[in-house]
Amino acid sequence: MTHTKIAIIGGSGIYDIDGLQGAEWTTVDSPWGAPSDAILSGTLGGVEMAFLPRHGRGHVHSPSTVPYRANIDALKRLGVTDVISVSACGSFREAMAPGDFVIVDQFIDRTIAREKSFFGSGCVAHVSVAHPTCPRLGDACEAAARDAGITVHRGGTYLAMEGPQFSTLAESRMYRESWGADVIGMTNMPEAKLAREAELCYASVAMITDYDSWHPDHGEVDVSEIIKTLMGNADKGRDLVKRLPALLGADRAPCPHGCDRALEYAILTRPEARDPELMAKLDAVAGRLL
Numbered sequence: 001m002t003h004t005k006i007a008i009i010g011g012s013g014i015y016d017i018d019g020l021q022g023a024e025w026t027t028v029d030s031p032w033g034a035p036s037d038a039i040l041s042g043t044l045g046g047v048e049m050a051f052l053p054r055h056g057r058g059h060v061h062s063p064s065t066v067p068y069r070a071n072i073d074a075l076k077r078l079g080v081t082d083v084i085s086v087s088a089c090g091s092f093r094e095a096m097a098p099g100d101f102v103i104v105d106q107f108i109d110r111t112i113a114r115e116k117s118f119f120g121s122g123c124v125a126h127v128s129v130a131h132p133t134c135p136r137l138g139d140a141c142e143a144a145a146r147d148a149g150i151t152v153h154r155g156g157t158y159l160a161m162e163g164p165q166f167s168t169l170a171e172s173r174m175y176r177e178s179w180g181a182d183v184i185g186m187t188n189m190p191e192a193k194l195a196r197e198a199e200l201c202y203a204s205v206a207m208i209t210d211y212d213s214w215h216p217d218h219g220e221v222d223v224s225e226i227i228k229t230l231m232g233n234a235d236k237g238r239d240l241v242k243r244l245p246a247l248l249g250a251d252r253a254p255c256p257h258g259c260d261r262a263l264e265y266a267i268l269t270r271p272e273a274r275d276p277e278l279m280a281k282l283d284a285v286a287g288r289l290l
């Protein structure tokens with residue numbers, strides 16, 4: 001049994017969370033660069049919590065320049081066990097309406113300009129991301145959303161695009177009709193892949209702000225419209241977050257889905273062939289095995 005430490009990565013519109021006891025913003029150093037911002041730590045209902053605004057307070061990082069590796073490494077260094085992303089997204093489904101939340105369980109990664117792994121030359125590792133989110137955390141997010149009276153859809157495929165521009169109409173139609181994506185955003189990849197490499201359970205709560213550009217009755221995406229929906233979603237998202245500690249509890253058994261053991265057989269590079277510089281940077285992410 002270990003202690004639960006829940007991290008919330010807040011997306012667009014969520015730059016803090018309320019109700020934390022002993023709340024303090026602290027700067028965490030990471031060998032992977034500076035995280036998006038300082039991290040707010042405290043306890044909620046006796047459970048340790050950490051909060052990191054993905055784009056930084058003031059929204060300074062674009063989806064392509066969010067320091068995803070530094071963020072996940074910093075959370076791991078703080079002793080986080082479970083990561084919950086709370087993000088804005090567009091919807092490809094009539095029934096998934098603006099204001100609804102989706103507990104995402106799959107991703108299509110269309111990002112092209114981001115560092116996607118902690119591993120590489122000098123320490124090669126291949127983890128499975130066939131099931132990139134943790135169903136146990138998904139259960140808690142779904143229950144928290146229902147308790148908060150939020151319309152929530154369990155399961156959905158999130159298409160991660162590079163951005164920062166929104167999709168063309170042709171792309172929007174292709175993602176929806178041919179690729180079967182349910183929602184679209186710009187940030188959950190490589191975040192989810194990196195969380196898996198760092199052996200952290202990861203869940204994604206996608207808060208719908210718009211119908212992207214495919215919907216004949218809604219026209220193209222308009223940021224001023226998105227922002228109106230985003231504000232209401234952010235309040236609901238914060239309400240959901242407050243309910244998570246009671247659902248997850250302070251004591252944590254090994255993840256029944258193996259998220260916290262993802263690296264067990266993943267590292268291929270022989271110990272004598274490993275690059276000492278890279279190994280030093282991996283002290284938090286892979287320290288358990290090195």
Ligand SMILES: CSC[C@H]1O[C@H](OP(=O)(O)O)[C@H](O)[C@@H]1O
Nearest residue numbers: 011012054063087088185186187
């Ligand atoms: C608000 S418009 C687009 C922007 O919002 C989402 O950010 P996040 O996932 O951090 O909530 C989306 O991915 C885009 O980055």
Ligand SMILES: Nc1ncnc2[nH]cnc12
Nearest residue numbers: 088089090184185186212
């Ligand atoms: N339609 C959309 N496409 C990509 N990211 C988004 N974030 C919110 N709405 C979005």
